[in-house]
Amino acid sequence: MTRVLLSSFLVFPLLAGAQTTAPDVQKVLQRDFKARGQATMDRVVQDGVQRVCTESDDRPPAALAKQMEADQLKAIAFPEGSLIGDWKRGEGIAQNGRGLQWTDPAGAGGGGSCYNCHQLSPQEASHGTLGPSLLRFGATRGNGTEMQRYVYGKIYNAKAYNLCSQMPRLGHSGTLTPEQIKDLVGLLLDPASPVNR
Amino acid sequence: MRSGFLLCGVLACTPLFAQDTKKEIQKYQQMIADGSPVELFELEGEALWKKAQGPKNVSLEKCDLGQGAGVLKGAYARLPRYFKDADRVMDLETRLLHCMTTLQGRGREEATKRVFGNENQPSEMEYLSAYVAAQSRGARLAAGTSHPREKEAYELGRALFFHRAGGWDMSCASCHGEEGKRIRMQDLPVLSKREFARPIMATWPAYRVSNSQFKTMQWRINDCYRQMRYPEPSFASDATIALNTFLTVTAAGEPYRGPGTKR
Numbered sequence A: 001m002t003r004v005l006l007s008s009f010l011v012f013p014l015l016a017g018a019q020t021t022a023p024d025v026q027k028v029l030q031r032d033f034k035a036r037g038q039a040t041m042d043r044v045v046q047d048g049v050q051r052v053c054t055e056s057d058d059r060p061p062a063a064l065a066k067q068m069e070a071d072q073l074k075a076i077a078f079p080e081g082s083l084i085g086d087w088k089r090g091e092g093i094a095q096n097g098r099g100l101q102w103t104d105p106a107g108a109g110g111g112g113s114c115y116n117c118h119q120l121s122p123q124e125a126s127h128g129t130l131g132p133s134l135l136r137f138g139a140t141r142g143n144g145t146e147m148q149r150y151v152y153g154k155i156y157n158a159k160a161y162n163l164c165s166q167m168p169r170l171g172h173s174g175t176l177t178p179e180q181i182k183d184l185v186g187l188l189l190d191p192a193s194p195v196n197r
Numbered sequence B: 001m002r003s004g005f006l007l008c009g010v011l012a013c014t015p016l017f018a019q020d021t022k023k024e025i026q027k028y029q030q031m032i033a034d035g036s037p038v039e040l041f042e043l044e045g046e047a048l049w050k051k052a053q054g055p056k057n058v059s060l061e062k063c064d065l066g067q068g069a070g071v072l073k074g075a076y077a078r079l080p081r082y083f084k085d086a087d088r089v090m091d092l093e094t095r096l097l098h099c100m101t102t103l104q105g106r107g108r109e110e111a112t113k114r115v116f117g118n119e120n121q122p123s124e125m126e127y128l129s130a131y132v133a134a135q136s137r138g139a140r141l142a143a144g145t146s147h148p149r150e151k152e153a154y155e156l157g158r159a160l161f162f163h164r165a166g167g168w169d170m171s172c173a174s175c176h177g178e179e180g181k182r183i184r185m186q187d188l189p190v191l192s193k194r195e196f197a198r199p200i201m202a203t204w205p206a207y208r209v210s211n212s213q214f215k216t217m218q219w220r221i222n223d224c225y226r227q228m229r230y231p232e233p234s235f236a237s238d239a240t241i242a243l244n245t246f247l248t249v250t251a252a253g254e255p256y257r258g259p260g261t262k263r
Helices: A002-015 A022-032 A048-055 A062-074 A087-095 A137-141 A145-156 A178-189 B002-007 B013-034 B038-049 B092-102 B124-134 B148-161 B172-176 B194-201 B217-227 B238-250
Strands: B081-083 B088-090 B206-208 B213-215 B260-262
Touching: A022 A048, A022 B148, A022 B238, A048 A062, A087 A178, A137 A145, A137 A178, A145 A178, B038 B124, B038 B206, B081 B148, B088 B092, B088 B148, B088 B238, B092 B124, B092 B217, B124 B213, B148 B172, B148 B238, B194 B238, B217 B238
Parallel strands: B206 B260
Antiparallel strands: B081 B088, B206 B213
């Protein structure tokens, strides 16, 4: 805790010269944005991760990042048993770009928007490049228990592994259910998945 | 592998491929520009500009867009800017709304009831934006930067651009922060950099071929925040104007050549 506070003090003086701080911007968002559908106003209230990443320009002090990543990791509830779900359903979830928008129906049924940023199955040429290519992910890394836990955790909460990652916290944010995340783990790690064939 | 790399290094292979792709994209852009209905939007916008409306039953022809009452030439290229009569920095849509409520005496609620149109029925704001922006063709982008409120808007816009929040922890820079990246097949311009902001800001508002709709900058910002999983930015709010100010100031000096035609 002391370490967190000390590290925070290291962050804030860097911003003393800036004219518009993160709390200033948050007040503007609270004034100028309005709830619509499932996109409620609590979403403009930054949590610790969003605040630290904004204030450090995505370069948090290493000790602070490590501690906050550990806190994020602790909050992931890993299901029991194999985490490799159905890769065929996983492919559909990876293709689906809906979920959490004010135009989307609330509740499940959304997707992971994976292809927006990553290459996965070689058959899908229309993939983004914001994230690394995941082609042959399982074939090159194996699919043991540790790897399953890593992939599940990374999709559930990417910030547990890299605090200021641009990847959404898909489980933590309620975008995907644990079952959907397991299907994505299948897409990445199942030897029968097109990602690995 | 090694000789392959030597033969097919950065100087040889990649640029050839990139040039071919670039040429193809330019060809496609030329093709969609040739068949663009932008001019029809401009004509419809002109008719609406001159149409007497509202409780006062007057047109918008006396609307002051910053260069004097009724002066259209080059006005869009100098927005957003500070307006003393409203004591606010305003972008095009915000200023048009101001003229609708003051000159024409219309209620804000009525005037903003349908600011974003659709394929079958574009909005009044979209038609008017097309007409007004077209009168700035050839004028260099020069949003206001001298008034303290303009400086404030720029600073707020810049802070907004890098501010991470929303259901997916995103800032504008999450997608528009790194060179050479794409979402699916869509290239992502780094809008905080001059060389990327210039061609983009010089071609908005724009007709989008993919959904047959004419889109304004207010819509562009609104739809980015939707995809960033934020709540909805209010139309013509200071936040949206600040972001537009940051982007347009970053693009300063580029000759305006819109309304554009986009994929």
